[in-house]
Amino acid sequence: xxxxFLKRIDTYIxxxxxxxxxxxxxxxxxxxxVFDYNDKIDKLTQNGATWHEIIFxxxxxxxxxxxxxxxxxxxxxxxxxxxxxLAGNSEIIAMLSAGISLRRLxxxxxxxxxxxxxxxFYLSSxxxxxxxxxxxxxxxxxxxxxxxxxxxxxxxxQMQVDTGVIAFIGHFDGPTKTGYNFQLDxxxxxxxxxxxxxxxxxxxxxANERFHWKISNANxxxxxxxxxxxxxxxxxxxxxxxxxSDFLATRNFQxxxxxxxxxxxxxxxxxxxxxxxxxxxxxxxxxxxxxxxxFIMTVIGVSLSSRKRKGGMGxxxxxGLFLSVAYIFFQAVTAGFATNANFPPMLAxxxxxxxxxxxxxxxxxxxxx
Numbered sequence: 001x002x003x004x005f006l007k008r009i010d011t012y013i014x015x016x017x018x019x020x021x022x023x024x025x026x027x028x029x030x031x032x033x034v035f036d037y038n039d040k041i042d043k044l045t046q047n048g049a050t051w052h053e054i055i056f057x058x059x060x061x062x063x064x065x066x067x068x069x070x071x072x073x074x075x076x077x078x079x080x081x082x083x084x085x086l087a088g089n090s091e092i093i094a095m096l097s098a099g100i101s102l103r104r105l106x107x108x109x110x111x112x113x114x115x116x117x118x119x120x121f122y123l124s125s126x127x128x129x130x131x132x133x134x135x136x137x138x139x140x141x142x143x144x145x146x147x148x149x150x151x152x153x154x155x156x157x158q159m160q161v162d163t164g165v166i167a168f169i170g171h172f173d174g175p176t177k178t179g180y181n182f183q184l185d186x187x188x189x190x191x192x193x194x195x196x197x198x199x200x201x202x203x204x205x206x207a208n209e210r211f212h213w214k215i216s217n218a219n220x221x222x223x224x225x226x227x228x229x230x231x232x233x234x235x236x237x238x239x240x241x242x243x244x245s246d247f248l249a250t251r252n253f254q255x256x257x258x259x260x261x262x263x264x265x266x267x268x269x270x271x272x273x274x275x276x277x278x279x280x281x282x283x284x285x286x287x288x289x290x291x292x293x294x295f296i297m298t299v300i301g302v303s304l305s306s307r308k309r310k311g312g313m314g315x316x317x318x319x320g321l322f323l324s325v326a327y328i329f330f331q332a333v334t335a336g337f338a339t340n341a342n343f344p345p346m347l348a349x350x351x352x353x354x355x356x357x358x359x360x361x362x363x364x365x366x367x368x369x
Contacts, residue, residue: 037306061131072293079301
């Protein structure tokens with residue numbers, strides 16, 4: 001039973017739209033999986049990847065990642081395909097002749113685009129980041145073996161971990177999650193009131209809470225005016241708001257964080273004065289901007305394919321595929337400008353939407369009515 005605000009024509013178009021969209025995803029991603037496996041089969045067999053790892057760690061996370069990445073293209077293919085068939089069968093002409101305006105006809109298309117947009121946002125912000133952890137680990141172990149590795153150590157790390165609290169680590173070893181020559185300074189009104197030094201500090205991965213560190217051979221120097229007190233501790237358990245990921249560069253680390261984690265990381269890094277936040281900002285803004293791609297591609301697709309033409313959907317499909325590929329390419333180029341040319345991240349991410357929204361508006365105005 002359909003909702004009251006939906007007419008029969010609405011449910012007809014929505015079912016055709018969403019059905020074609022998911023069919024296009026299944027068809028194209030299935031072909032992509034076959035080609036990807038054939039391309040990587042030698043590396044997978046030589047490096048000893050098991051079938052369980054290939055299916056569940058890699059391809060089970062490969063499919064949603066690339067389906068979401070090219071969602072705009074799938075939206076356009078779905079709209080062009082079934083709308084061109086409607087126009088070819090003179091159904092669009094019949095609808096317009098019956099008094100249905102193009103604006104009214106766009107309602108079910110935009111409702112379908114809203115469903116896809118919400119699905120895209122949920123996948124990119126919650127599902128895909130969690131799956132990317134296993135996918136990227138699999139790629140590093142079996143596919144990119146022998147290539148450039150992620151950074152496993154850091155030297156002379158200094159950051160602000162809280163208001164007026166500065167941490168310094170002389171050398172940090174990633175595999176053991178241990179830092180050496182550790183110092184923690186606390187300032188009040190720009191005056192040093194506490195100075196901690198330790199031979200080593202280790203991140204406790206088994207603790208129930210985050211930011212739990214074990215400090216070894218610590219000396220704490222407390223300063224109260226002209227008086228000082230030095231206390232020695234063989235070991236200390238402490239909560240310090242920093243993690244190994246804060247100072248170890250990991251390939252595509254931003255892809256493994258949910259929206260909440262990504263925003264928390266950006267805010268924490270800003271407080272500490274951490275550099276190179278642009279990839280994280282681009283990833284955060286992109287997850288919101290990509291949701292609007294479904295609406296833009298839908299309007300472009302309907303505007304191009306609602307006119308009945310000789311030769312069927314060939315012209316509409318050609319122009320539309322060019323625009324959708326140009327949109328995806330433009331997204332990659334502007335993201336690269338933000339990362340490498342100090343282009344404002346938010347503007348870089350939203351610029352393709354702005355440009356192609358204007359294109360969609362122009363095509364919509366020229367569509368048959």
